[in-house]
Amino acid sequence: MxxxxxxxxxxxxxxxxxxxxxxxxxxxxxNKWTCLLVDALRAGPVRFGVLRRRLDGITQKSLTQTLRTLERDGMVIRTVYPTIPPRVEYELSELGMSVVSLMKGIKHWAEEHVPEIVAARAAFDRRATEEPVPISTPTPAG
Structure with missing residues (x-):
């Protein structure tokens, strides 16, 4: 198969x-967290707690899942140092670094176009809440 x-x-x-x-x-x-995580890791190795603070609003579960997915896909390297307590750092692999400019561009585009997107959403929501104009139907003669 x-x-x-x-x-x-x-x-x-x-x-x-x-x-x-x-x-x-x-x-x-x-994925928004992947985009932000790749950008947060572009400068070099970072510990989990630092990433969690940097990515405001991400849950521990989402951060863990995103890091595991990126590690599994070969884009993130996880290094465990034999200290007590263990110290773990995450960094982008060569493959992960190859996607940095794309993610940085997406992040930049999103930040640059926030006003337009917010205005478009508000206009759409206004139209969705307006009363529809009833269509008159002819009554049968009789």
């Missing part, structure tokens, strides 16, 4: 294909 990654290597890699493994990669990187 072919796995998703087998199908992508057997055929061409195509994210539009339901079973292509590239979709799991898109899932991993098209």
């Amino acid at each position: 072919d796995t998703a990654s087998d199908q992508c290597t057997t055929f061409s890699v195509d994210a539009y294909m339901r079973d292509c493994a590239s979709r799991t990669v898109l899932d991993a990187i098209a």
Whole structure:
């Protein structure tokens, strides 16, 4: 039985294909916490607690899951130092560094366009709450 990654290597890699493994990669990187985490790690190794404070609003569970996913995908290196208590640091691998400019660009675009997005959302919400104009239907003659 072919796995998703087998199908992508057997055929061409195509994210539009339901079973292509590239979709799991898109899932991993098209996430707000991944974007912010990659940016937070770009300067070098960082401890978990520092990341948690830096990414305001992230839960411990979300941070742990995102770091594990990025480690599993080869984008983050987790180093455990044999101290008491153990010290753990996270840093971007070479693969992780290759996505920094993309994530930085997405973060910059989001910050730059906040006013436009907020205005568009407000306009949409106003339209959604307005009373619809009733359409008159002809009454049967009789």
